[in-house]
Amino acid sequence: DIQMTQSPSTLSASIGDTVTITCRAGQSISSWLAWYQQKPGKAPKLLIYQASSLQSGVPPRFSGSGSGTEFTLTINSLQPDDFATYYCQQYYSYRTFGQGTKLEI
Amino acid sequence: EVQLVESGGGLVKPGESLRVSCAASGFTFTNAWMSWVRQAPGKGLEWVGRIKSKVNGGTADYAPPVQGRFAISRDDAENTLYLQMSSLKTEDTAVYFCVTEGLDSRGWYGKFDHWGQGTLVTVSS
Numbered sequence: 001d002i003q004m005t006q007s008p009s010t011l012s013a014s015i016g017d018t019v020t021i022t023c024r025a026g027q028s029i030s031s032w033l034a035w036y037q038q039k040p041g042k043a044p045k046l047l048i049y050q051a052s053s054l055q056s057g058v059p060p061r062f063s064g065s066g067s068g069t070e071f072t073l074t075i076n077s078l079q080p081d082d083f084a085t086y087y088c089q090q091y092y093s094y095r096t097f098g099q100g101t102k103l104e105i
Numbered sequence: 106e107v108q109l110v111e112s113g114g115g116l117v118k119p120g121e122s123l124r125v126s127c128a129a130s131g132f133t134f135t136n137a138w139m140s141w142v143r144q145a146p147g148k149g150l151e152w153v154g155r156i157k158s159k160v161n162g163g164t165a166d167y168a169p170p171v172q173g174r175f176a177i178s179r180d181d182a183e184n185t186l187y188l189q190m191s192s193l194k195t196e197d198t199a200v201y202f203c204v205t206e207g208l209d210s211r212g213w214y215g216k217f218d219h220w221g222q223g224t225l226v227t228v229s230s
Contacts, residue, residue: 001168032209032213032215034215034216036150036217043202044150044202044217045220046217049209049216050209050213053209053210055216055218087149087150089150089217091213091215091216094152094168095140095152095155095215097152098149099149100149100150
């Protein structure tokens, strides 16, 4: 199975900051990558798919980029509602998640 | 509105079996690819397995930790997805989410666009 590695595991930031989370795949996955946001006690929410396509209803301050083995999720102008845990997920071959990045104040 | 409602979780002993269900509504279940994703307490997300729509073969695939012990099935007449879990281990303790797999713009399934609220399965002696 394809291993997904996120960095950093924890990220401290402030309201208004721009942050970037990186996800690396163990082999090339083309653009078959999605990003999710999860808040405590809730189901995850799809933010980005196909590496850079914004899911309907997601604010445009979220953006994704990359292809092959290196991907990034960028959040511009952090809002209070953005503090959560973020996961990447490949769907090139079966499905695998990264270990998560906790974004905290 | 898409709704996915899981049920059937509970406390079981190691080695026992349990079946959890997911009642789906608000979309054409017959055409949907569906996955199960789990999350152990305080841990990250883990894909469990997926079942394709019958028109795409209806086959299921599983993550290595559950291969041979878990089985996913579907009842398209009842719009219900199932996860049959056997030979349960303490490490199977988790919230189990039912998830729809959407198509991306290149016609590839795999983005998890709708999630249920999850059902907790606890495996403990």
